[in-house]
Amino acid sequence: xxxxxxxxxSHKRFDGAFxxxxxxxxxxxxxxEDLLDRLRESGVVLSIEPAIDFESNRRTAxxxxxxxxxxxxxxxxxxxxxxxxxxxxxxxxxxxxxEPGVAAIGETGxxxxxxxxxxxxxxxxxxxxxxxxxxxxxxxxLHIRMADRDALAMxxxxxxxxxGGVVHCFQGDWDTARAYLDLGLCLGIGGALLRRESETLRxxxxxxxxxxxxxxxxxxxxxxxxxxxxxxxxxxxxxxxxLLLPRIVEEIARLKYLPPETAEAAxxxxxxRVFHLSGAENGG
Numbered sequence: 029x030x031x032x033x034x035x036x037x038s039h040k041r042f043d044g045a046f047x048x049x050x051x052x053x054x055x056x057x058x059x060x061e062d063l064l065d066r067l068r069e070s071g072v073v074l075s076i077e078p079a080i081d082f083e084s085n086r087r088t089a090x091x092x093x094x095x096x097x098x099x100x101x102x103x104x105x106x107x108x109x110x111x112x113x114x115x116x117x118x119x120x121x122x123x124x125x126x127e128p129g130v131a132a133i134g135e136t137g138x139x140x141x142x143x144x145x146x147x148x149x150x151x152x153x154x155x156x157x158x159x160x161x162x163x164x165x166x167x168x169x170l171h172i173r174m175a176d177r178d179a180l181a182m183x184x185x186x187x188x189x190x191x192g193g194v195v196h197c198f199q200g201d202w203d204t205a206r207a208y209l210d211l212g213l214c215l216g217i218g219g220a221l222l223r224r225e226s227e228t229l230r231x232x233x234x235x236x237x238x239x240x241x242x243x244x245x246x247x248x249x250x251x252x253x254x255x256x257x258x259x260x261x262x263x264x265x266x267x268x269x270x271l272l273l274p275r276i277v278e279e280i281a282r283l284k285y286l287p288p289e290t291a292e293a294a295x296x297x298x299x300x301r302v303f304h305l306s307g308a309e310n311g312g
Contacts, residue, residue, distance in 0.1 A: 029071055029072075029073045029292070029296055030071055030072050030073070030243065030270075030273045030274065030277065030292060030295070030296065031072070031073060031074045031075070031076070031242075031296060031299040031300070031303075031305070032067075032072055032074070032075040032076065032243075032244060032245065032247075032270040032273060033076050033194060033196075033216055033242040033243060033244040033299050033302075033303075034076055034078060034169065034194075034196050034197070034216055034218070034244035034245070034246050035075050035076070035077065035244065035245055035246065035247040035269075035270055036077065036078070036080075036084075036246070036247060036248060036249075037060060037063075037064065037075065037077060037091060037099070037247065038077060038084065038087040038088045038090065038091040039084075039087075039248060041248045041267055042059075042060045042063070042248065042267065043060070044059065045057060045058070045059055046058070046059070046265075046267050047265060047266045047267065048063055048248075048266065048267040048268070048269045048271075049251065049254070049266055049267065049268050049269050049271065049272060050269070050271050051070065051271040051272060051274055051275065053252070053254050055266045063269060064095065064098065066271065067098075067269070067270050067271065068098065070270075070271055070274075071274075072270045072271075072273060073098075074098060074099075074100060074305070075098060075099055075100070075270060076100050076101075076102060076131060076132065076169070076303060077091060077092070077099050077100065077101055077102065078101075078102035078104065078132070078134045078135045078169045078196075079101070079102060079103055079104055079105075079106075079134075079135070080104075080105070080106035080108075080109050080135055081105055081106065081109040081112065081113060082105070082113060082114070082117070082120070085103055085104075085121070085124050088101050088102075089101065089124065089127065089129075092128075092129040096128075096129060099129065100129055100130070100131040100132075100303065100305070101127075101129050101130045101131060101132075102130070102131065102132035102133060102134040102135065102169045103121055103124045103125040103130055103132075103133060103134075104121065104133050104134040104135050104136045104157055104169070105121070105135075105136065105153050105157070106135045106136070106139075106171060107135075107136070107137050107138050107139040107142075107150045107153070107154065107171055107173075108139050108141075108142055110146070110149045110150050110152070110153040111142075111146045111149045111150075113153065115149075115152070115153075118153075118156055121133075121156075121157070121160060122160055122163075122164070125160060125164055125166065126164070130166070131166070131167070131303040131304065131305065132161075132166050132167045132168065132169045132193065132303060133157050133160055133161040133164070133166050133167075133168055133169070134157070134168055134169025134170065134171070134193070134196070135169050135170070135171040135196060136153065136154055136157035136158070136168065136169070136170065136171065137154060137170045137171040137172045137173075137175070137179055138150050138151070138154055138171075138172055138173070138175035138178055138179045139171060139172075139173040139174070139175060140173065140174040140175040140178075141173050141174050151178075151182075154179075154182060155182065158182065158183075158186055158189070161190075161191060161193070162186070162189040162190070162191070165191050166191060167191050167192040167193040167194070167302050167303060167304070168190070168191075168192075168193030168194070168213075169193060169194055169196055170193060170194065170195045170196055170213070171196055171197070172195060176200065176204050176207070180207050180208070180211075183208075183211050183213075184211065187211050187212070190211065190212060190213075192212055192213065192214070192302055193213050193214070193302065194213065194214045194215065194216045194242050194302060195208045195213055195214070195215050195216060196216040196244065196246070197216055197218050197220070197244065197246050197250060198215040198216055198217060198229075198232075199220050199226070199229050200228075200229070200232065201228045201229075201231070201232055202231055202232040202235050202236075204232075205232040205235070205236055206235075209236065209237070209240055213240075214240045214241065214242050214298060214302055215232075215233075215236060215240060215241055215242070216242050216243075216244045217229075217233060217241055217242065217243055217244070217276060217280065218243070218244045218245055218246050218250050218276065219245060219246075219250045219251055219252035219268060219272055219276065220250060220252070221233060221252075221276055221279050221280070222252035222253060222272075222275060222276065222279060223252055223253050224253055230279075230283060233280060233283050234283040234284065238280075238284055238286075238291065238294050238295075238298075239294060239297075239298055240298070241280060241294075241295060241298060242295060242298055242299050242302065243273050243276045243277055243280070243295055243299075244273075245268050245269065245270050245272050245273060245276075246268065247267060247268045247269050247270060248267035248268050248269075249268060250268055251263070251266065251268050252272065252275070254266075274288075274292075277291050277292050277295060278291075280295070
């Protein structure tokens with residue numbers, strides 16, 4: 029059994045028909061309900077669905093109502109959307125975060141890939157969501173891009189207030205990984221681990237304690253290296269999916285010199301612990 033720790037199945041890219049990545053690294057045609065059924069059949073027992081803005085908080089909640097046995101929510105505003113988010117309505121996040129099915133606050137964090145003029149707004153929203161997670165005792169789903177120094181400084185100032193969480197889509201080196209691990213956070217490991225150029229990430233994963241690793245796909249994003257005979261444009265239309273998770277687990281197991289089933293069981297328990305999930309909620 030595997031829990032997807034970060035996917036966006038409520039995203040508009042899953043409206044209507046689309047092509048999605050299978051565990052065999054081929055593309056298959058389907059629709060949202062077909063894909064979710066395949067995930068269940070493949071052994072994915074639960075998926076954490078983080079929001080990115082006010083609209084997506086509503087979409088994720090709607091998906092939870094349709095699949096309360098399979099979806100859990102993270103409520104938040106993504107750093108790249110903070111400059112568009114209505115600051116005066118920030119308390120609406122707490123209303124949503126108190127609804128059934130919510131397991132975390134996020135995505136929240138800092139993304140300095142955007143112009144510098146948006147950084148103050150990102151910091152304000154990050155600080156607010158850190159406080160919200162503290163008040164509700166919820167873990168964090170962190171999105172940190174090109175901003176580790178500032179993010180770590182904010183988290184260190186509040187380390188006694190943290191209720192755990194995961195650094196989503198971690199792709200850094202061992203020193204960066206260790207800094208987050210020292211704060212009691214876990215690392216979300218996705219399809220980037222399967223890319224040829226990801227030796228630095230593989231080194232960090234090999235060194236990190238197994239009990240601090242979660243697996244994710246960030247579906248529909250972050251495709252691994254895929255043997256593809258078509259055009260790059262046709263590949264760009266393929267949605268990543270949680271059917272990739274066993275391959276990520278297998279690579280972690282290889283790096284740890286462990287049987288895949290041992291790594292899978294450990295990562296399942298890690299995910300339950302971080303998101304405060306009972307076995308009854310996720311196939312246990």
